[in-house]
Amino acid sequence: AQRVTQPEKLLSVFKGAPVELKCNYSYSGSPELFWYVQYSRQRLQLLLRHISRESIKGFTADLNKGETSFHLKKPFAQEEDSAMYYCALRRSSYKLIFGSGTRLLVRP
Amino acid sequence: DVKVTQSSRYLVKRTGEKVFLECVQDMDHENMFWYRQDPGLGLRLIYFSYDVKMKEKGDIPEGYSVSREKKERFSLILESASTNQTSMYLCASSSELQGEQFFGPGTRLTVL
Numbered sequence A: 001a002q003r004v005t006q007p008e009k010l011l012s013v014f015k016g017a018p019v020e021l022k023c024n025y026s027y028s029g030s031p032e033l034f035w036y037v038q039y040s041r042q043r044l045q046l047l048l049r050h051i052s053r054e055s056i057k058g059f060t061a062d063l064n065k066g067e068t069s070f071h072l073k074k075p076f077a078q079e080e081d082s083a084m085y086y087c088a089l090r091r092s093s094y095k096l097i098f099g100s101g102t103r104l105l106v107r108p
Numbered sequence B: 001d002v003k004v005t006q007s008s009r010y011l012v013k014r015t016g017e018k019v020f021l022e023c024v025q026d027m028d029h030e031n032m033f034w035y036r037q038d039p040g041l042g043l044r045l046i047y048f049s050y051d052v053k054m055k056e057k058g059d060i061p062e063g064y065s066v067s068r069e070k071k072e073r074f075s076l077i078l079e080s081a082s083t084n085q086t087s088m089y090l091c092a093s094s095s096e097l098q099g100e101q102f103f104g105p106g107t108r109l110t111v112l
Helices: none
Strands: A003-005 A010-014 A020-021 A024-026 A033-038 A045-049 A072-074 A085-092 A097-098 A102-108 B004-007 B010-015 B017-026 B031-038 B042-051 B055-056 B064-070 B073-078 B087-094 B107-111
Touching: A003 A085, A010 A020, A010 B004, A020 A102, A024 B107, A033 B064, A097 B042, B004 B087, B010 B017, B017 B031, B017 B087, B017 B107, B031 B055, B031 B064, B031 B073, B055 B064
Parallel strands: A010 A102, B010 B107
Antiparallel strands: A003 A024, A020 A072, A033 A045, A033 A085, A085 A097, A085 A102, B004 B017, B017 B073, B031 B042, B031 B087, B042 B055, B064 B073, B087 B107
């Protein structure tokens, strides 16, 4: 079955600490994965996708097919990174399946 | 700037009422989606549409229906609202080629 698992509901770190938001997936084909972010009182928006291999706002994510993971990382967290983060898997030409989300709280 | 708009930010309805949630996109996207967003459950797909008048059930279609008469507009209908349909409803759209979905601001529906 196609599934996206985000094991942490809440991740709390101090400003300047490294951050890793975990995402594991199950998919039989060649996966295409995304991270979406929702800041307080803002709409859900794309943060990054694995095929572009880019760094957005200091965040990176590497697809590890062996471990079926797509963890989101940032070396030094900032307070403005506090948000809800969703990992998503493209399961057809247009449908996505989302994980349950992780709330990141960056404390001053 | 790309835009997906939803007709209401907040809506309060009574049990048994018929509820319409409207979504409009101005990007000429073929695909449109309705999701529920609930704490601890993430986003769950209710219905999606890949063309005018075309629709497919998502993962949780029970109690909902949809309508897409024009390419830019996708409506979610609760035929007889129930308290367990109290939730945040998100609309999204995407093009045929791009996987990225663009989201509306959401409608927080409360059914009393």
